[in-house]
Amino acid sequence: MNSIRLQNVSVSFPIYGTSTRSLRNRIMASATGGRIGSDRNDRACVQALSDINIDIGMGERVALIGHNGAGKTTLLRVLSGIYPPQTGSIRVEGKIAPLFDIGFGMDPDGTGYDNIRLRSLYLGLSREEVERRMEDIVAFTELGPFLDMPIRTYSAGMQTRLSFAVSTSIKPEVLLLDEGIGAGDAAFMEKANQRIQSFIGQAGILVLASHSKSILAPYCTRAIRLEHGRIVDDGPFEEVMTRYEG
Numbered sequence: 001m002n003s004i005r006l007q008n009v010s011v012s013f014p015i016y017g018t019s020t021r022s023l024r025n026r027i028m029a030s031a032t033g034g035r036i037g038s039d040r041n042d043r044a045c046v047q048a049l050s051d052i053n054i055d056i057g058m059g060e061r062v063a064l065i066g067h068n069g070a071g072k073t074t075l076l077r078v079l080s081g082i083y084p085p086q087t088g089s090i091r092v093e094g095k096i097a098p099l100f101d102i103g104f105g106m107d108p109d110g111t112g113y114d115n116i117r118l119r120s121l122y123l124g125l126s127r128e129e130v131e132r133r134m135e136d137i138v139a140f141t142e143l144g145p146f147l148d149m150p151i152r153t154y155s156a157g158m159q160t161r162l163s164f165a166v167s168t169s170i171k172p173e174v175l176l177l178d179e180g181i182g183a184g185d186a187a188f189m190e191k192a193n194q195r196i197q198s199f200i201g202q203a204g205i206l207v208l209a210s211h212s213k214s215i216l217a218p219y220c221t222r223a224i225r226l227e228h229g230r231i232v233d234d235g236p237f238e239e240v241m242t243r244y245e246g
């Protein structure tokens with residue numbers, strides 16, 4: 001059984017070189033971004049997530065919605081373990097498949113093959129599982145001889161191919177997705193979209209962040225709406241979307 005529980009989770013980022021007051025004055029009227037505050041040392045900071053409480057159970061398909069800078073990506077990063085929460089607690093039951101920030105944890109000086117192994121281990125595969133999946137991953141990338149070269153020499157789209165192939169080679173239990181996966185060419189994006197759809201079908205839990213109702217609607221049954229780092233609505237997908245659009 002897969003589940004996610006966040007209790008009183010907050011994340012803030014310090015902003016160096018700016019006084020709280022001048023930043024506050026400039027940002028007062030802003031409709032985007034997190035809440036501006038100050039930390040214990042009176043340094044300016046952006047409160048990207050404030051006091052987040054969420055319970056997600058097995059089988060749930062959750063949309064994360066909200067304005068630019070509302071905190072959606074930060075929340076996905078907390079769920080995937082990239083950012084530890086500064087306060088509160090997080091418990092995730094199940095293997096996490098993050099399909100965003102997919103270049104995270106790659107070594108630019110390593111070859112394609114090195115990075116397939118590195119990222120697979122980061123995703124929780126054993127060495128034997130990595131070798132068993134290697135042939136499929138290599139075929140999916142279509143990178144051929146480039147896999148022997150350091151990935152710093154790859155184009156953005158080639159890097160997307162590599163990291164996407166690895167990230168979708170595991171059986172997803174808790175699937176975390178941000179809209180748009182990067183710079184693939186048309187042929188790759190079609191292949192990638194097909195794979196994402198079967199991936200979503202297999203996942204125990206889906207959390208999908210997007211601004212687009214047409215991306216979310218086919219998959220999501222529940223929606224959580226963030227505003228300046230706080231949850232302001234949570235419920236059945238259509239109801240939350242109607243209130244958001246209204």
Ligand SMILES: Nc1ncnc2c1ncn2[C@@H]1O[C@H](COP(=O)(O)OP(=O)(O)OP(=O)(O)O)[C@@H](O)[C@H]1O
Pocket residue numbers: 013014032033034035046047048066067068069070071072073074075
């Ligand atoms: N690494 C960081 N350093 C400083 N501030 C950050 C950092 N990451 C995010 N923030 C701030 O946290 C707030 C939330 O950002 P986040 O990327 O989570 O928003 P979002 O809802 O995903 O936005 P968008 O829809 O525009 O992608 C914003 O005000 C942003 O400026």
